[in-house]
Amino acid sequence: MYLATAIRVDDRQFSSLNDTLNDCARILDAPEIPELYVIQGPYANAFTIGMDRPFIVLTSGLLDLMNEQELRFVVGHELGHALSGHAVYRTMLLHLMRLAGNLGWMPIGGWALRAVVAALMEWQRKSELSGDRAGMLCGQDVDTAIRVEMKLAGGSRLDEMDTQRFLAQAAEYERTGDMRDGVLKLLNLELQSHPFSVLRAAELSKWIDRGEYGAILGGNYPQREDDAQSDLGSDFRSAARSYKDNFDSSTDPLISALRNFGSTLDGVVNVVGQGVTDVASDVRRRFSEWRNNSDDEPRDGDA
Structure with missing residues (x-):
């Protein structure tokens, strides 16, 4: 579709964007460079599918x-999705979200489905x-990374914004309000595909402060052959487990209570975590069967 509706x-x-993509691929040691398209649209958005x-x-x-x-930060972000194998499951989850109201073939009740969907969306947010x-x-500049999140939150007028005040909003967002506000926060975040920009900036700053960014620049990082030992199930269980980690450390009044x-x-x-793994595996199996059946169907002109 994008060959017909976008610029490759x-x-x-x-x-210049092509040069940025190639440079990011070199930095991240990408074995293959994905195609990149620019599509007309008024909203600032980027995705990998x-x-x-x-x-x-x-x-x-x-x-x-x-x-x-x-843009280097954004392209590196999306290339990270491609290299991590996120695109396959993000594409499937997109279909799953669209079909969520019609998944009668799943042997789970309404609340169980809500828990699975919430965990799927948590995985999506963690992948961001x-x-x-x-x-x-790719960019190796903290200020640039924070500026991206600030622009996504408030637009282009950076002269009207302050980095430290922006980062302070994340801590204030979590600790303020009463239990009713805590409920609203959970409901607002539950079906978001992306973490809020303020929270993304805060998480990135924490990652840098923990020394993990510096360790990678120093050459201490998992090798690609080690990544082959991971699986989708552990990814989803890790995302679900993050609920407990957030629960234990949160200063939100509702969670504290x-x-x-x-x-x-x-x-x-x-x-x-196991439920999400089972659902995702079943969705992928069904999706693959549908694609295989579609490939086997005779097309116009076939003998």
Whole structure:
């Protein structure tokens, strides 16, 4: 579809963007460079999708909003999704979200489905944080990375914004309000595909402060052959388990009150994590069967 509706980036179309993509691929040691498209759209957005060969799409609104260094962060972010294998499952999850109201073939009740969907969206949000780290490695400039999040939150008028005040909003967002506000926060975040920009900037700063960014620049990072040992199930269970980590460390008034009553969240984490794994595996199997059947169907002109 994007071949017909968007501009494919190469050495003659958006050549500076093509140079940025190639440079990011070199920095991240990408074995294959995904195709990059620019599509007309007023909103600043970028995404990586695709089943067999992932590709990256940037909107013209994003190009108008970001400068060259900021676009390097964005391209690195999306390339991180492609290299991490996120595109396949993000594409499937997109279909799953669209079909969520008609999944009668899944043997789970309404609340169980809500828990699975929430865990899937949590994985999606965590994958965005991983993408931000890839973008940071490509740009290697903290101020640029924070500026990207500020622009996504408040537009292009950086002279009207303050980095430290922006980062302070994340801590204020979590600790202020009463239990009713805590409920609203959970409901607002539950079906968001991306973490809020303020929270993304804060998480990126924490990652840098923990020394993990510096360690990678120093050559201490997992090798690609080690990544082959991971699987989708562990990814999803890790995302579900992050609920417990956030629960334990949160200063939100609602979460603090719930902690005082004790919790059986460990068991819930394991059940939801396994449930998400089973659902994702089933969705991929069905999706693959549908694609194979489609490929086997005779087309016009076939003998």
